[in-house]
Amino acid sequence: MKYLIPFLVFAIGLYYFLMPKDVFVSHNCDLAQGRCVINQEGLKAEVFMKPVPLDPAKDFKFQVKFSDGSIEKVEALLIGLSFNHAPVELPIKRKTPIFYEAKTLFPVCTEQRMKWRIHLVTHIDGKKYKTNLDFEVDRD
Numbered sequence: 001m002k003y004l005i006p007f008l009v010f011a012i013g014l015y016y017f018l019m020p021k022d023v024f025v026s027h028n029c030d031l032a033q034g035r036c037v038i039n040q041e042g043l044k045a046e047v048f049m050k051p052v053p054l055d056p057a058k059d060f061k062f063q064v065k066f067s068d069g070s071i072e073k074v075e076a077l078l079i080g081l082s083f084n085h086a087p088v089e090l091p092i093k094r095k096t097p098i099f100y101e102a103k104t105l106f107p108v109c110t111e112q113r114m115k116w117r118i119h120l121v122t123h124i125d126g127k128k129y130k131t132n133l134d135f136e137v138d139r140d
Contacts, residue, residue: 025131031118032135040129043068045122047133054137056108061101062090062118069097073123076102081115081134090118106137113138 029036034052038045044067054060062076076090090102118133 021127023127023129025129027131029133030135031133036133038131043124043129047120049118049135054106054135056106056114056137056139058106059103060106061103062092063102064092064100064120064122066098066100066122071098071100071122071124074100075121075123077119078107079117079119080107080109081117082109082111082113085109087119109137109139111139 023040025038025040027036027038029038029047031047031049032053034049036047038047046065048061048063048065050061050063051058064074071094074092074094076092078088078090079085085107088104088107090104092100092102095101114137116135116137118135120131120133122129
């Protein structure tokens, strides 16, 4: 019993040390322009969305090109901000060590102008670099 408290302190410290650290990356990008450049700790990410402007119910591409090939994993969620739209995981795939791409059908909304967010998570060296890319899509 006398070893329980030191063991718990050690276990909690080890857990904290081994857990990935989250870093939120801020930027001044407007993804509705089609291209966005984000810099963080010496890593550059160019984010592309095609076509511009986006057309609901049509195919679109979300692409990320990194300046370094040490990326372990990339995740992206498409989230509707104008209403409670369930997040859609973008099927992002590694094309080359520095280039990732997702192709999917863009969701349709009943609103004339819909606000969207792509929540991008990049895993590098045990850290998670997270950022949000907001944009609007008009329905014809």
